[in-house]
Amino acid sequence: MSAPSRLRAAILIISETANKDPTTDKGIAALQEVFSRIAGDRWDANETRIVPDNAHDIQSSIKGWCDGTDPINLIATSGGTGFAQKDVTPEPSLMLGIRHAMLSTSLKVTPFAMMARPVAGVRNKTLIVTLPGSPKGAKENLEAILPQLAHACQQAAGADSRSLHVGGTQQLEREAGLKAQSTVQDTSKHQHHHHSHNRSHGHGHSGHTGPKAHTKPEDRSVSNDPNAGPTQRYRESPYPMLAVEEALKLIAEHTPDPTILRSAVNESIVGCVLAEDVTARESVPAFRASIVDGYAIVASNHPLVPSTKGLFPVTGISHAQAGEVAKLGTGEVARITTGAPLPPGATAVVMVEDTVLRSMTEDGKEEDEIEILTDAIKEGENVREVGSDVRAGDVVMRKGEGMTAVGGEFGLLASVGTQEISVYKQPVVGVLSTGDEIIPHDRSGDLKLGEVRDTNRPTLLTAVRGSGFEAVDLGIASDKPGALETALRDALRTVDIVITSGGVSMGELDLLKPTIERSLGGTIHFGRVSMKPGKPTTFATVPVKPNDSSDRKRKAIFSLPGNPASAVVTYQLFVLPALQKMAGFSPPWGLPKVKVVLEHEVRMDPKRAEYHRAVVEAKEDGLLYATSTGFQRSSRIGSFKGANALLCLPPRPGTLARGEKVDALLMGKIISAL
Structure with missing residues (x-):
């Protein structure tokens, strides 16, 4: 009998992401590998295409492959088979063919092949199957059904069924590379082979594969079938016991990973972590300001400039509020309050404690003259220069720093005019x-x-x-x-x-x-x-x-x-x-760990690490002491009453004595006995 002719397969990837950037797609390579590995002598799978989650594009691609003079034998789609609004693959496929039970076939190979909405059908002479969007899921489903698809495609293409079935089912299985079904006489052999892969529950029903410890998740057996009933459930967990x-x-x-978003600088950012550095939009202070209550004056460090000591007329006032301030000349002073801008021309501020009021204005409401009692006032004294706290363009907060409820970070951002920042979404x-x-x-x-x-x-x-x-x-x-x-x-x-x-x-x-x-x-x-x-x-x-x-x-x-x-x-x-x-916190994540001194003996579990609820307090000697909350049964929520820590007890037999030190994870504030 001559070898069957090679069949042609087309792979259609339905993905918005891969349609925009084909380099992100891994599905085509995964499916082509299955065709080559399982049935490389029967299939060519060189026709590929990527389309978005759009019913028109999906239908157009499928029709193009099905309706030509030389139709493709098989179309395998990957993606769009879930339940989201854009998962539209089954809908256009149903218009092209009929649904059949692909699930039962694929699940015979691996339970991971269970899919939400698998569809298969025929249009003209082309068989169409829909596979899941993940490369792993698509690969497993195709592996489950590929050996039988050559026969199905031959029938769909119009081959004579009688001639295809001359050798019976066993001949078809051999051509597909499948093991023939066991006869009644082969029961013992079949049972032996079956148990090499499955664990018997002892009730006449086969169980599921029990994975070995430290296997990768994708290599492990899945859990109980929720529809199988109590006689088919595991008698022991298939999941390895991890430390x-x-x-x-x-x-x-x-x-x-955390998601980055832009946020206005308001109370909503408390608790968030910065996703990028923040630079100051404005200098702080934005003007030369006084750091004391007193009098602005024209002072100099030059020895030939007149002394600041003596009698001076008060020619103006500068308060810590917006407004224009008159220019100050040599030999004049202006009353000034803390934080107020220096008048133009002023170079220093004399503290009010270093002055004496000598006269009032005629209406008796304002100071007319004051006497400065010292000649030690130098240029720049009691003045906060522009940008002396923060200069425009300086980095004021770094990526990874958090916005605490204390308020310092919020105040800093507000002070430099920051209106929007990038944070990690909580x-x-x-x-x-x-x-x-x-x-x-x-x-x-x-x-x-x-x-x-x-x-x-x-x-x-x-x-x-x-x-x-x-x-x-x-x-x-x-x-x-x-x-x-x-x-x-x-x-x-x-x-x-x-x-x-x-x-x-x-x-x-x-x-x-x-x-x-x-x-x-x-x-x-x-x-x-x-x-x-x-x-x-x-x-x-x-x-x-x-x-x-x-x-x-x-x-x-x-x-x-x-x-x-x-x-x-x-x-x-x-x-x-x-x-x-x-949320973007920097590692290490989790509760803070401290060393504590046991106030009493604590029994340990010989096999498992225990997290023992306890109360930790600080005492006068500077050490932290831990007291158990009592009976630690897992159903007893009362063991958390008053607890602020978890004692980390290692798995070993025996007890830890009073006075020994152990690690503790702090869940709350430390009680102070000071």
Whole structure:
């Protein structure tokens, strides 16, 4: 049998960004690599094009390849398959062909291939498939279906089905490079092969791949399928247990970079960090000014100039207010107040303490003559020269400096005439509780069996605002895959970072991880941390295309444990550094670390690092002393009452004795016993 002829494929990238700058596109190279590697002897994939997220441009490109005298066999589009307003690829494709179940095929290869709106269809003699916009997702989907596409394209081109199927299904699989399906007699062999890739749960159902520790996120197995039911969920987490330091490195690496914006110099910039240097528009002072109350005079350092000692007529007045001041001549003085401009001609100011009033004007309302009691007044004395504080053009604040609530930075910018500055946008944080058992903390009436008052959401909202960031209350989401997905999608379009609590452990209703991975197309960078409390803490990023923008952005999700103390500890330890990075703070991010002396014995955990709630106070000897807040169970929010620090206890058996020093992370002001 002769080798099948080569088929022609076209790659269509739908991206506003790549359309403007083709050098940013990585999708074409990724898909061409798949064609070459998997079926290089069957396919030519040299036809490529990049278009914006525009239905007309997409349709025009597809029609051009499909309707000519020599139509392309396969068109693979990448991008525009999400739910944002500009994700229009499925719509024009549906007008050209029919939808079929591509999801089930691609998921047989990798769970990461699950897509929101995959479409495939036929126009004339051309097969069209839509792939996701990320190069990784597009590559995985194409890998899942490419072996079967040659046969589909041959049929679409009009080849005789009877002749194509002469060798049966097994012949088609061999031509496509696929392993033939096992027969009933091959069951034991198939089972052995299957278990080499999957972990059995012991209930007659296969599980999911359990990744090894320290794998990259893109190489790990995804979490439970939210639609699979309790018998298919993991019996142990597929996520490697990371040390706290490793988790913090991943947060620093994957937290989105800060966004720069222009802001007016007003109260709204308090808490912001400068994104560029600020130079003075004006000198301070802008005029020669007196630094004391007294009398402006024409003084000189030259020995032949008359002395300043003696009787002088008061010829004018200069107050610290706008207006014209008369010129001062030799032998005259003008009364002047602190901060007022020197009259033209004046070179120095005599303090009022060095003078005596000798006469008044005829109406008795003003000074007529004063006597200066000293001849030591020199040129420039008691005068603040133009630009002596700040000169126009000087750098008054550097990139990376923050605008504190104390007010000094705001006052400095205002003094030099700065009206607008570049700052890093402060992230807006959404806080969401999850669980059908959760009820608002302020709901009246007694609790029903199984109900739990929501303490995490108000506590985390308070913590975020106390850290200086804007917090948005996202309410409570149900433990249902669709409801949770909708809540997260809506939140990610309006806030910069989402904090959830609950739903990250191993229960059948713990759906946050699978929803992030499978429904939102996110990447979980870590799903377990070797710490106490807070082991199931999860950090992920999700690609989001805002309604008002064509540029897809990464946004962060922190899924914190449901136990109250765990949620607060992990916020302070992991979320706060991410917020500080997004706000443009300079590293190191996070809580300040100090050494403290233990006031009593503290027991340690032999396996996990512990963050023990404590009260730290300063004593007369200049040292800081720490006292535990008591019982440290992760569900006990009362362990935070009065706490201003977290003791960093290393993972080892035994206890730390009273008087030993340990590291502590300061969450609040140090109590003074002085």
